[in-house]
Amino acid sequence: MANVETASQPAQRPQKVPDNYPVIRVRDVWVSFSDHPVLKGLDLDVKRGEILGFVGASGGGKSVLMRTIIGLVQKQKGTIEVFGHDVDKLNENELQAIERRWGVLFQHGALFSSLTVRQNIQFPLREYLDLSERLMDEIAIAKLEMVGLPAFVAEKYPSQLSGGMIKRAALARALVLDPEIVFLDEPTSGLDPISAGEFDDLIKALQQTLGLTVFMVTHDLDSLHNACDRIAALADGKIIATGPIEDMLKSDHPWLRAYFHGKRASSRLNGKKG
Amino acid sequence: MRRDFEGKGASAEIVGLNPRYKILLDEVQQTNTGKDSEEQGDHSVAGKLSVLGEIVVGFVKDTREFVQFLGASVVSAGRVLVRPWTFRMTSVVHHLDRVGFRSVPIVVLILFLIGGILAQQGIFHFRKFGAETYVVDMVGILVLREVGVLITSIMLAGRSGSAYTAELGSMKMREEVDALRVMGRDPMEILILPRMIALIIALPLLTFLGSMAALAGGMVTAWIYGGFSPEIFLERLRDAISWSTFWVGMIKAPFMGAVIGLVACVEGLRVQGSAESLGEHTTASVVKSIFLVIVLDGAFAIFFASVDW
Numbered sequence: 001m002a003n004v005e006t007a008s009q010p011a012q013r014p015q016k017v018p019d020n021y022p023v024i025r026v027r028d029v030w031v032s033f034s035d036h037p038v039l040k041g042l043d044l045d046v047k048r049g050e051i052l053g054f055v056g057a058s059g060g061g062k063s064v065l066m067r068t069i070i071g072l073v074q075k076q077k078g079t080i081e082v083f084g085h086d087v088d089k090l091n092e093n094e095l096q097a098i099e100r101r102w103g104v105l106f107q108h109g110a111l112f113s114s115l116t117v118r119q120n121i122q123f124p125l126r127e128y129l130d131l132s133e134r135l136m137d138e139i140a141i142a143k144l145e146m147v148g149l150p151a152f153v154a155e156k157y158p159s160q161l162s163g164g165m166i167k168r169a170a171l172a173r174a175l176v177l178d179p180e181i182v183f184l185d186e187p188t189s190g191l192d193p194i195s196a197g198e199f200d201d202l203i204k205a206l207q208q209t210l211g212l213t214v215f216m217v218t219h220d221l222d223s224l225h226n227a228c229d230r231i232a233a234l235a236d237g238k239i240i241a242t243g244p245i246e247d248m249l250k251s252d253h254p255w256l257r258a259y260f261h262g263k264r265a266s267s268r269l270n271g272k273k274g
Numbered sequence: 275m276r277r278d279f280e281g282k283g284a285s286a287e288i289v290g291l292n293p294r295y296k297i298l299l300d301e302v303q304q305t306n307t308g309k310d311s312e313e314q315g316d317h318s319v320a321g322k323l324s325v326l327g328e329i330v331v332g333f334v335k336d337t338r339e340f341v342q343f344l345g346a347s348v349v350s351a352g353r354v355l356v357r358p359w360t361f362r363m364t365s366v367v368h369h370l371d372r373v374g375f376r377s378v379p380i381v382v383l384i385l386f387l388i389g390g391i392l393a394q395q396g397i398f399h400f401r402k403f404g405a406e407t408y409v410v411d412m413v414g415i416l417v418l419r420e421v422g423v424l425i426t427s428i429m430l431a432g433r434s435g436s437a438y439t440a441e442l443g444s445m446k447m448r449e450e451v452d453a454l455r456v457m458g459r460d461p462m463e464i465l466i467l468p469r470m471i472a473l474i475i476a477l478p479l480l481t482f483l484g485s486m487a488a489l490a491g492g493m494v495t496a497w498i499y500g501g502f503s504p505e506i507f508l509e510r511l512r513d514a515i516s517w518s519t520f521w522v523g524m525i526k527a528p529f530m531g532a533v534i535g536l537v538a539c540v541e542g543l544r545v546q547g548s549a550e551s552l553g554e555h556t557t558a559s560v561v562k563s564i565f566l567v568i569v570l571d572g573a574f575a576i577f578f579a580s581v582d583w
Contacts, residue, residue, distance in 0.1 A: 067452075070456045071455070072455060072456065099458035102456075104453070104457075106453060107449070108448060108449060110448055111450075111453075112445075112450050112453070113444070113448065113450065124457055127458075
């Protein structure tokens with residue numbers, strides 16, 4: 001897994017940023033909602049080409065951090081660098097150039113309900129590129145098949161799809177511009193275990209083949225075990241630990257012990273051994 | 275019950291309980307241990323005053339937000355003017371069809387009826403003074419200056435403003451607005467601007483059609499009740515009204531459209547997560563836009579009176 005970082009380097013990247021520099025670098029970020037602090041001086045690095053699983057208690061600020069990085073939530077303090085650029089110092093065009101290089105999968109998919117799946121997937125293409133209709137149709141179908149959806153889904157509206165299909169379609173949309181980072185907000189929640197497992201495999205396959213960097217907010221212990229290279233745990237507004245799953249399992253921190261050795265986690269581990 | 279006893283210093287024990295129920299009882303025991311919440315509602319004078327204060331603060335906040343939003347939409351319109359190729363023509367036409375074209379039947383029908391009612395009431399009352407012919411003046415001036423634009427605006431606030439709020443609100447709920455933003459697209463430019471432009475274009479057109487329908491309604495009623503033939507009605511109408519009467523109504527229309535669109539979009543984007551919130555903001559959108567339309571109409575009336583139109 002470690003060699004993926006060096007093995008797959010997408011081309012056309014600005015040269016001034018060294019390759020080993022974190023793709024996302026969050027320093028001392030404070031976010032609060034009406035005087036209630038959610039993130040309290042949080043630091044986090046996401047390395048190029050890794051799948052980072054981000055865990056934390058419900059309502060603890062996982063999604064808030066993700067939304068802060070992608071610019072939907074205002075931070076009170078701190079810096080966020082994406083691809084080595086401080087997002088606060090970029091002008092509109094530069095920011096847009098960065099936004100083209102990431103894809104976001106929201107918790108509930110957030111497909112545009114007034115458009116069909118095909119139009120949804122083509123939306124970023126239409127906005128940013130000037131392609132022929134035929135090429136765009138081909139791309140849409142290709143992306144759909146890549147995320148494991150049959151081609152007939154393309155002409156359906158999001159309201160006609162199941163939750164799992166919506167998530168896959170939304171992932172296809174997030175991937176359509178061949179981004180370098182994908183943000184996933186609880187990608188496997190609400191999916192049955194088989195679909196969730198397939199989703200993990202899919203993410204992993206994409207990471208290995210396309211060299212994606214994946215930032216995944218998740219509660220799914222199976223995802224953490226199977227897909228993630230590294231895990232960052234959030235508690236009380238700060239990152240309390242980062243490292244591969246083995247480190248998390250060994251950690252003495254009470255919250256981590258409760259999380260990874262709780263009833264659900266240990267039954268899973270035991271099940272695996274037995 | 276047990277807590278009540280314990281609170282008074284006694285201890286209570288429950289005996290002979292099925293273990294199954296004991297689990298349930300323990301679970302209940304652990305809930306609600308905190309103090310009763312303070313949300314009981316304060317009926318004192320100070321409480322009422324604080325409610326009043328909250329309303330005033332809410333009003334100030336609304337005003338500030340509307341002004342901010344108006345500024346943002348003007349900036350976004352300016353940006354589109356500088357880069358005309360980013361203008362969403364398809365979207366504007368789509369919304370124009372929805373708020374404009376499809377509103378025609380209902381607006382025309384309602385204003386036809388209102389014109390008729392005005393004329394009928396006028397005839398009955400003016401007959402007492404033997405001044406029936408002035409009905410034409412009244413209907414003509416009232417419809418063209420005030421009623422046409424006001425009724426059309428109120429109809430559109432109820433029909434299209436609420437639809438805008440509900441659409442934008444559900445998009446907000448499903449994070450579609452956020453999705454647009456992270457794809458580097460300005461929701462203002464894609465969602466708000468086409469809707470506002472459609473309303474600003476549609477309202478004057480509908481006002482025109484509606485006013486004509488109201489005059490026709492008045493004419494028919496005057497024929498039936500007052501015995502004026504359409505030729506006489508039109509003759510009198512030509513004497514009674516001038517171009518300025520017509521323009522006073524029409525000038526107001528685009529502003530009304532802008533206000534309705536503004537309120538509808540602000541309320542739509544204020545929707546938070548729940549279905550209840552969606553309903554709340556849709557209601558607020560209709561109530562506030564009708565209120566503002568009437569206030570604006572009053573302001574225009576003062577303005578036109580002072581410039582002597």
